[in-house]
Amino acid sequence: MVTEKNKEDFLTKEIESWKGFEYALREENRILFHEMLNECRKSGDAAIAKGANYSTESLFMALILQQQKMINQLIIKLSRSQSV
DSSP states (O other), rough: OHHHHHHHHHHHHHHHHHHHHHHHHHHHHHHHHHHHHHHHHHHHHTTTTTTTGGHHHHHHHHHHHHHHHHHHHHHHHHHHHHOO
């Protein structure tokens, strides 16, 4: 039986598995990477919908969706500032 705790555990393990990559980045990129992974944790339901067998793909999709959300917000802000 898959519980919420199990889902959170495998997402956490997947994020933790990327720590080595994080430490290879320059400091400003490391901070950004860490923030992105934290956003994935916040939207864990979306990232874990496919199950543990697809944890890397789910993490990538969550990152892409988070970026798109930010892009959309920036487009809206830019559009508002240009129309004033």
